[in-house]
Amino acid sequence: MYKPKWLASVGFEIHLQLATRKKLFSGAKIGVFEAPNTSVAPFDVSLPGSMPILNREALNLAVRGVLALNCKVAPVCQFDRKHYFYPDLPAGYQITQQDVPLGKDGFVKLSKHLDDVDDTLVPIQHVQLEQDTAKSIHADSVSKILLDFNRAGSPLLEVVTAPCLHDEVTASSFLRKIQSIMRHARVSDAKMETGGMRCDVNVSIAPIIPSSSESSKASKVGLELPRTELKNLSSVRNVVNAIRYEVQRQISLAEKNETWTTETRGFDDKNGKTFALRDKSISEDYLYMPETDIPPVTISKKYVNEISDATGPLPDDLFVMLTSEPYSMPIRDARILLNLPYGYDYYSTVRDIISRQDGQSKKVIDESLRALPTWIITDLVGKLHEHEIEEDLFYVPPSQFADIVCFCSARKVSRLTAKALINHLVVTPSDQSIANLIKELKLNFIQDSNTLDVQVGKILEASPKQVQEFLTGKQSLLKYFIGQVMRQLRGRGDPVEIEKLLKQRLSETLKK
Numbered sequence: 001m002y003k004p005k006w007l008a009s010v011g012f013e014i015h016l017q018l019a020t021r022k023k024l025f026s027g028a029k030i031g032v033f034e035a036p037n038t039s040v041a042p043f044d045v046s047l048p049g050s051m052p053i054l055n056r057e058a059l060n061l062a063v064r065g066v067l068a069l070n071c072k073v074a075p076v077c078q079f080d081r082k083h084y085f086y087p088d089l090p091a092g093y094q095i096t097q098q099d100v101p102l103g104k105d106g107f108v109k110l111s112k113h114l115d116d117v118d119d120t121l122v123p124i125q126h127v128q129l130e131q132d133t134a135k136s137i138h139a140d141s142v143s144k145i146l147l148d149f150n151r152a153g154s155p156l157l158e159v160v161t162a163p164c165l166h167d168e169v170t171a172s173s174f175l176r177k178i179q180s181i182m183r184h185a186r187v188s189d190a191k192m193e194t195g196g197m198r199c200d201v202n203v204s205i206a207p208i209i210p211s212s213s214e215s216s217k218a219s220k221v222g223l224e225l226p227r228t229e230l231k232n233l234s235s236v237r238n239v240v241n242a243i244r245y246e247v248q249r250q251i252s253l254a255e256k257n258e259t260w261t262t263e264t265r266g267f268d269d270k271n272g273k274t275f276a277l278r279d280k281s282i283s284e285d286y287l288y289m290p291e292t293d294i295p296p297v298t299i300s301k302k303y304v305n306e307i308s309d310a311t312g313p314l315p316d317d318l319f320v321m322l323t324s325e326p327y328s329m330p331i332r333d334a335r336i337l338l339n340l341p342y343g344y345d346y347y348s349t350v351r352d353i354i355s356r357q358d359g360q361s362k363k364v365i366d367e368s369l370r371a372l373p374t375w376i377i378t379d380l381v382g383k384l385h386e387h388e389i390e391e392d393l394f395y396v397p398p399s400q401f402a403d404i405v406c407f408c409s410a411r412k413v414s415r416l417t418a419k420a421l422i423n424h425l426v427v428t429p430s431d432q433s434i435a436n437l438i439k440e441l442k443l444n445f446i447q448d449s450n451t452l453d454v455q456v457g458k459i460l461e462a463s464p465k466q467v468q469e470f471l472t473g474k475q476s477l478l479k480y481f482i483g484q485v486m487r488q489l490r491g492r493g494d495p496v497e498i499e500k501l502l503k504q505r506l507s508e509t510l511k512k
């Protein structure tokens with residue numbers, strides 16, 4: 001059996017933008033999507049005399065994040081100054097938490113069923129609340145950097161893991177789990193594409209030393225070689241590709257007996273390679289000192305309990321709930337739904353609307369609820385994906401979606417028509433009721449036998465060759481006939497009725 005010779009270790013430093021509208025200390029709005037430099041308070045650009053005031057909502061969200069990662073909450077929230085000099089930080093220091101991080105010693109659970117990797121606990125070393133910097137925009141000329149201070153001073157939650165992940169697949173499951181936890185806890189939208197979640201990935205390798213004695217099978221891991229820190233990874237896919245490349249790069253250097261130093265590297269997603277950015281072998285001295293302009297805030301047990309009680313269920317609890325009575329969702333469906341951004345929110349909103357439908361029988365409601373996960377994870381996601389509107393299920397309003405599912409279960413529209421309606425709402429959103437849309441687009445279900453029989457007759461008449469083949473035993477052609485009739489009726493016919501009428505006519509032909 002092949003035995004690997006190297007053990008890779010990966011540790012994450014993750015920054016999450018908190019879901020608050022105001023900055024951490026200045027009260028200015030967080031203007032990430034506004035025109036550059038329009039959402040800036042004097043404190044955000046360190047004007048003399050401006051003073052910080054802690055945004056209480058940011059602290060609440062941070063504590064919620066700390067609890068969601070199973071960390072111990074510090075008894076006090078206090079800040080330190082971390083000094084470094086860069087144009088995006090006009091004060092010359094970042095306000096962060098060095099001495100007493102808001103949370104420490106937590107873990108994130110990964111499981112086979114929900115996360116599709118071996119059951120693992122990923123240790124979280126610490127979680128801290130800190131300020132974001134201004135956004136640097138590298139203009140055409142190398143020497144020119146544009147700065148947008150709308151982001152400066154926004155609250156970030158920094159999550160640091162132990163270097164306990166050993167392959168890129170588990171690492172990507174971990175990142176998706178963090179996103180899912182933070183979204184369910186309403187702490188952050190954790191969107192990597194828009195900078196809501198950013199991560200630095202530390203990667204190292206260590207030799208695996210095979211056991212020398214026959215009796216002991218356990219091998220040992222030698223000393224790890226210098227780690228590299230990968231930055232500017234803008235998607236989970238890039239993180240996976242960067243780790244895979246970096247581990248292989250370090251292994252091939254090690255196998256050629258070449259050495260390297262601790263450094264920060266970037267990742268070029270066009271050629272799939274990492275490249276050196278700067279040396280990190282001499283650790284920078286940040287001259288940490290206490291931030292004395294912000295008085296420490298005591299964090300009482302009562303306050304922590306209140307935050308904990310107000311936090312909704314997290315993905316692991318929801319997974320257990322959805323796969324048990326009365327939801328009884330298949331494991332795969334629950335996993336896909338919970339891993340869709342705000343998938344559970346959408347599902348539970350639509351589910352509530354369906355359950356409250358007055359005009360529907362219990363049978364229709366039960367059938368709609370049973371079919372709902374598939375409608376969302378296959379049909380809605382498929383259509384959104386097709387039209388490149390990813391990650392936003394709420395693009396189709398839940399009330400309209402609930403009506404489509406119910407109309408289909410009540411056999412007022414066919415499955416094909418229901419899909420066409422979803423497509424219609426994705427392409428041309430409208431606030432019309434679904435009942436009106438069906439009328440306007442003439443999509444009502446045709447169950448009337450006479451109308452259907454006329455179409456069945458036409459199709460059989462137009463396909464003498466296939467009818468002959470069917471009568472001589474090619475039973476599979478029945479599906480072909482149903483498909484042809486459906487096509488003629490633009491998907492609105494009742495397939496059960498069509499099949500019945502086809503069988504009747506074909507057996508009559510056989511008797512002749």
Ligand SMILES: Nc1ncnc2c1ncn2[C@@H]1O[C@H](COP(=O)(O)OP(=O)(O)OP(=O)(O)O)[C@@H](O)[C@H]1O
Nearest residue numbers: 009010011012013160161162163202203204224227
């Ligand atoms: N041998 C290792 N292999 C891989 N990752 C490691 C290793 N040792 C530490 N790490 C990871 O490196 C990260 C250390 O982050 P931390 O912010 O504490 O230090 P830093 O990156 O040196 O400091 P800073 O980013 O503030 O300059 C953690 O995510 C940790 O898991």
Ligand SMILES: [Mg+2]
Nearest residue numbers: 013200202229
């Ligand atoms: Mg770092």
Ligand SMILES: [Mg+2]
Nearest residue numbers: 013158160200
């Ligand atoms: Mg750090």
